[in-house]
Amino acid sequence: MPNTTYTISQLAEEFGVTTRTIRFYEEKGLVHPRREGQKRLYSPADRVRIKLILRGKRIGMSLEESVEVIDMYDPEHNNREQLQSLVCTVEDKRARLLQQKKDIEDMLAGLDEVQALCEQNLAEQGLVEKSLAEKSRAEKSVAERVRKQS
DNA sequence: CTTCTTACA
């Protein structure tokens, strides 16, 4: 297995963020890259964490929320009680995300309606412009005849 | 040239 590592700049480029952002996450305790002297070396696991953090960020989660979700991946305590508690937390998070998902779908549906109305309106305007053009053409030919007669 | 820390906006 290739024990790949990444430099901060590699990850920054891959995820479209600045190195400052990644260091900032470390400052917040979201990632713990190992060091090679002063240089930070990120493991594939670190990379995944950053990916999850950015994903959470995209859907409006705070860094803190993302950490909570990420922490659910590795149960630090394996006794029944704590595992059952984790299951509840997971179910709770799942419910919230599903609600968010539904809200987004409803909003998208709303956008579909708005867009349809806009396009319909534009189509009608197109017809108006067309008839206007014809009207203009007709008037022009009339004016032409009048001019010739005079 | 890249990365790091620190500090301020």
Add this chain to the structure above:
DNA sequence: TGTAAGGA
């Protein structure tokens, strides 16, 4: 988070 400074 961006940016700037100053060192490695």
